Amino acid sequence: MIIYKTEIAEHQIFDKFICDRCKKEVKGEMELQETHSIRFIGGYSSIFGDGSSISCELCQQCLKALIGDFCVYNKEDMV
Numbered sequence: 001m002i003i004y005k006t007e008i009a010e011h012q013i014f015d016k017f018i019c020d021r022c023k024k025e026v027k028g029e030m031e032l033q034e035t036h037s038i039r040f041i042g043g044y045s046s047i048f049g050d051g052s053s054i055s056c057e058l059c060q061q062c063l064k065a066l067i068g069d070f071c072v073y074n075k076e077d078m079v
Contacts, residue, residue, distance in 0.1 A: 019059040021066070026059050034060040 017026040017035050026032050038056040042048035058066070 017057060017059075019062055020057050021062040022059065024059055031060075036060070036063050 017032060018024070019026065019035075026035055036058045038054075038058070040054055042050055042052040042054060044050055046052065048054050064071075
């Protein structure tokens with residue numbers, strides 16, 4: 001005999017993306033694809049703190065404003 005029961009389970013679903021720098025809510029599929037999430041754990045003697053969990057969500061405009069001057073743009077890699 002097989003007996004089934006019904007369970008109601010809660011789960012998280014994506015709602016929206018808000019940039020941690022400019023606080024802009026990112027809308028639209030194409031713009032959302034260009035958002036960036038940074039996550040890491042601070043190591044020994046890290047300026048962020050030993051074992052600290054660091055995270056940051058950035059829109060593409062803020063990422064470019066922060067690191068754009070240091071990036072190497074190579075369009076030859078694009079096919």
